[in-house]
Amino acid sequence: MTEKTRKILICDDEEGIRESLKLILEDHYDLILTADSEQCLDCLAHTPDVDLVMLDIKMPNKNGLETLKEIKARHSSQKVMMVTGYQSVELISELTELGAEGYVTKPFAKEELLLKVINTCG
Amino acid sequence: MYVIDPFAISGILILITYLPLCALIFVKGPSKATRMYGLHLLAVSGWGLGSILLGTSNEPSTSLAIWKYSYACVLCIPVFFQHTVSKLLDNKNQLYIIFAYFQLTVFVTLSLSGHIVSNTGIHFKNLYYFAYSHTYLASFVCWVLIVIIAHVQLFQYHRHKHSVQHNKTLFWAALGFFGGIFNFLPVFGIRLYPFGNFLIPIYVFIITYAIFKYHLFEIKLVIKESITYSLLITIVSIFYVTCVVWMEKTIQSIVGYDSVYISIITAFLFGLLIIPLKNHLQKLIDKLFFKKSPNEIALENKQLLQQITQSEKYRTLATLASGIAHEIRNPLTIIKTFTEFLPQKHRDEEFVQKYSALTAKEVTRIEDLVNQLMSYSKPNPPQFRPTALRNLVIDSLDVLSSQLLSRKIRCRRQIDIGSETHVNVDPNQIHQVIFNIVLNAIEAMPSGGELIVSADLLSDPGGNRVRLSFRDSGPGIEPDHLKQIFDPFFTQKDFGTGLGLAIVQSIIENHNGRIIARSKVGEGTEMVIELPAD
Numbered sequence: 285m286t287e288k289t290r291k292i293l294i295c296d297d298e299e300g301i302r303e304s305l306k307l308i309l310e311d312h313y314d315l316i317l318t319a320d321s322e323q324c325l326d327c328l329a330h331t332p333d334v335d336l337v338m339l340d341i342k343m344p345n346k347n348g349l350e351t352l353k354e355i356k357a358r359h360s361s362q363k364v365m366m367v368t369g370y371q372s373v374e375l376i377s378e379l380t381e382l383g384a385e386g387y388v389t390k391p392f393a394k395e396e397l398l399l400k401v402i403n404t405c406g
Numbered sequence: 407m408y409v410i411d412p413f414a415i416s417g418i419l420i421l422i423t424y425l426p427l428c429a430l431i432f433v434k435g436p437s438k439a440t441r442m443y444g445l446h447l448l449a450v451s452g453w454g455l456g457s458i459l460l461g462t463s464n465e466p467s468t469s470l471a472i473w474k475y476s477y478a479c480v481l482c483i484p485v486f487f488q489h490t491v492s493k494l495l496d497n498k499n500q501l502y503i504i505f506a507y508f509q510l511t512v513f514v515t516l517s518l519s520g521h522i523v524s525n526t527g528i529h530f531k532n533l534y535y536f537a538y539s540h541t542y543l544a545s546f547v548c549w550v551l552i553v554i555i556a557h558v559q560l561f562q563y564h565r566h567k568h569s570v571q572h573n574k575t576l577f578w579a580a581l582g583f584f585g586g587i588f589n590f591l592p593v594f595g596i597r598l599y600p601f602g603n604f605l606i607p608i609y610v611f612i613i614t615y616a617i618f619k620y621h622l623f624e625i626k627l628v629i630k631e632s633i634t635y636s637l638l639i640t641i642v643s644i645f646y647v648t649c650v651v652w653m654e655k656t657i658q659s660i661v662g663y664d665s666v667y668i669s670i671i672t673a674f675l676f677g678l679l680i681i682p683l684k685n686h687l688q689k690l691i692d693k694l695f696f697k698k699s700p701n702e703i704a705l706e707n708k709q710l711l712q713q714i715t716q717s718e719k720y721r722t723l724a725t726l727a728s729g730i731a732h733e734i735r736n737p738l739t740i741i742k743t744f745t746e747f748l749p750q751k752h753r754d755e756e757f758v759q760k761y762s763a764l765t766a767k768e769v770t771r772i773e774d775l776v777n778q779l780m781s782y783s784k785p786n787p788p789q790f791r792p793t794a795l796r797n798l799v800i801d802s803l804d805v806l807s808s809q810l811l812s813r814k815i816r817c818r819r820q821i822d823i824g825s826e827t828h829v830n831v832d833p834n835q836i837h838q839v840i841f842n843i844v845l846n847a848i849e850a851m852p853s854g855g856e857l858i859v860s861a862d863l864l865s866d867p868g869g870n871r872v873r874l875s876f877r878d879s880g881p882g883i884e885p886d887h888l889k890q891i892f893d894p895f896f897t898q899k900d901f902g903t904g905l906g907l908a909i910v911q912s913i914i915e916n917h918n919g920r921i922i923a924r925s926k927v928g929e930g931t932e933m934v935i936e937l938p939a940d
Contacts, residue, residue: 298736300764304743307757342732342807344819349811369735370808391739394746 288314290405291333295324295351296340296367301390305338305367308394309401321346325354334362336385336405341368341375349382356383365404367392411533414461415648416603420454423607439493446486450606452479457603461533469534473523478514481545483586484552485510491556506552513545530599535592546590723779726841729805730775737768788832788916794825795872795937798833799861802840809845814854822862829872829937835913842906843876843933850880850931863939870939871919877932883925891923 291314296302302317309315316331318324320343328334337355341348348366355362366379366387379387386404388397428447431440456476463469485506492503516522522545523536536542588602653675744761751757799821803810810817847857858877863870883891892911907923914921919937 300740300768301736303760303764304740307743307747342811347811347816350816369732370811372812374812390735391742394743 288312290314290335291316291331292401292405293318293324293327293331293334293337295319295321295337295343295348297343298340301340301367305397308397312398313401320344321348321351321354324351325358328355328359328362336401337362337364338388338401339364339366341366341370349378352379352382352384363405365401411461411530413533413600413603414458416601416606417454417457417459417461418648419607420457420603420610421451423610424448424451424454427610439490442486442493443490446483446490447610449479449482449486450610452476453483454606455479463534466534470523470525470536473534473536474518474520477517477523480586480589481510481513481517481549484549484556488552488556491560495559497559502552502555509545509548509552513541513548516541516545530592530597533600538593538595542593546593549590550587726779726805726837729808730779732808733775733805734772737771740768741765788835790830790832790917792828793831793833793836795827795829795831795836795861795874795939796821796823796825798831798836799840799859799874802837803844803859806841806844806848809848810857813848813851815848815851816854816856818856818858820858820860822860823872827863827872827939829917829939831917831937835917839910839913839935840874840876842910846906847876847878847880847931850878855879855930864936871936872939874935874937875932877930879930882927882929883923883931884927888923888925892921 290312292309293316294302294305294309295318296305297319299319302319306315306317313335316327316334318327322345324337324339328337339348339351339355343351346354348368352364352366355364360383363385364383366384367390368375368387369390371389376387386400388400424447428444428451431444431447453476456472456479459472460469460476463472488506489503491497492500497503513522522539522541524539525537586602586606588598588605589600591598592600744765747757747761800819803817803819807817844857844859851857856879858875860873860875860877862873864873892907911921914935914937917937919935921936922934923931924934925931
């Protein structure tokens with residue numbers, strides 16, 4: 285097992301998805317799991333050196349896009365990767381406009397996810 | 407001897423065909439254009455009344471007075487029609503309208519003051535006509551000009567907007583005006599009996615048919631079998647009574663004395679003839695204008711209504727399918743991850759336990775989603791059962807979340823009822839209600855906005871009720887339109903059937919609930935549903 289030098293903050297309202305991401309990434313990264321936008325923003329404000337935020341788009345109350353906007357407004361250099369079931373061109377271009385570093389679509393394969401995360405945050 | 411001229415019969419036919427349609431339009435007409443069309447029909451009815459009076463008047467001086475009034479009505483006919491077309495087309499160029507009303511004012515004043523109709527010059531047996539004058543010619547030219555302008559505009563509009571069939575209907579409808587022109591000819595010295603008056607009711611038949619079949623003038627109704635029958639029976643009855651009276655008078659003039667027996671025998675003889683006549687007339691009307699019998703038309707309309715209702719359901723179903731396709735991705739992700747890690751972690755008890763539970767849960771979730779789709783697509787009769795409305799609302803919003811997201815609409819949920827609050831509903835139908843309302847809200851906010859969905863429990867002495875509210879930040883609905891949004895076929899969109907909210911209202915009423923729409927232009931629209939809670 286490699287030494288975990290990078291920290292990833294995961295935000296998804298579904299326990300199953302959080303656990304799936306954890307299963308794929310836990311051997312390589314330090315993980316913080318949050319279940320909604322509020323927890324995510326709170327955690328980000330109090331945790332230094334988060335290398336990557338992985339955000340679900342469809343979440344109750346404040347969705348991933350709104351959360352992404354807030355993250356970028358508060359921490360402009362924060363890297364964010366979106367986790368989404370939507371694959372529309374419009375959405376992808378919007379994610380880019382809002383400053384997301386990348387996206388991964390569900391259902392993802394573990395190698396594909398890992399590769400995308402490594403490419404984004406090293 | 408007192409004699410009724412056939413011109414009176416044509417007047418009766420005009421009156422009995424135009425007045426019901428006129429009333430229908432004033433009651434059901436959704437816009438200023440249709441109400442203006444109602445005025446047009448009222449003017450034709452005025453002419454119909456004039457025709458009755460002219461056909462029954464045997465005095466030249468009385469005929470002259472009636473002509474003054476009748477001709478004023480005739481002058482109004484094309485002007486109100488032109489105004490209807492202008493409203494319908496939302497024509498910004500008011501020049502035609504100003505011209506039409508200006509000449510109307512001038513010629514009506516001239517007509518009533520006796521400058522157009524000044525003396526009865528010619529007559530057909532018992533029907534007195536007035537003599538030619540230069541002012542009459544001027545008014546006739548204007549009349550024809552306005553009719554032509556209105557029809558050209560209407561044809562152009564429908565050529566772009568509607569089907570060929572629709573245009574054909576309008577072409578036939580123009581027959582009414584063509585018929586009307588024959589009434590002008592005797593004044594020009596053409597001794598042709600003004601039989602064109604009989605063509606005028608045909609016009610109304612065609613327009614009525616077009617209203618029912620093609621929603622002409624945006625009047626959207628479903629034809630009722632009884633309307634066609636009632637109209638036909640009324641026409642035949644009037645024809646029957648007129649014939650009996652005429653025959654009775656003729657026989658009396660031959661025999662030379664009045665007898666109640668003659669009247670009874672005449673009525674009986676005509677009674678024998680009138681049934682086959684009515685049947686033939688009915689067939690003729692059906693073939694000429696409706697192509698089908700009234701029963702077939704009623705059946706066709708019922709089938710059309712069913713088809714449209716079903717297509718409205720398919721529209722919702724497509725949304726549901728797209729939402730479900732997305733919803734299925736989450737359980738698939740979980741199952742996929744589990745299976746990928748299973749070969750290397752199958753000895754890890756904690757992993758197996760956790761993921762077995764998660765996978766089983768996610769498979770059930772997929773099953774529920776598929777069942778939801780299946781049960782919605784099947785035309786099942788309503789099945790009422792105690793249902794947790796909270797879950798129903800959340801599930802529906804979850805399915806619609808992809809649509810909300812793609813339109814940049816923020817959905818705020820304020821669900822203040824717990825899962826223990828049950829309502830006795832058909833869950834599929836309530837899903838359909840929520841889909842329809844939310845989809846309407848989405849369509850009202852093409853550039854994004856906010857949708858607030860709230861649910862709370864209301865307690866009053868009559869029993870508990872659950873209140874659901876959907877408030878969007880769209881442009882809102884004008885008060886005139888708000889009154890009609892639950893009317894079948896009413897729509898402000900360029901697409902859709904206009905049945906969505908009518909179906910929603912019918913579902914809610916079948917659940918002993920009620921639905922209210924509130925809206926303010928520039929602020930948004932709120933749909934509030936109240937359902938009895940257990």
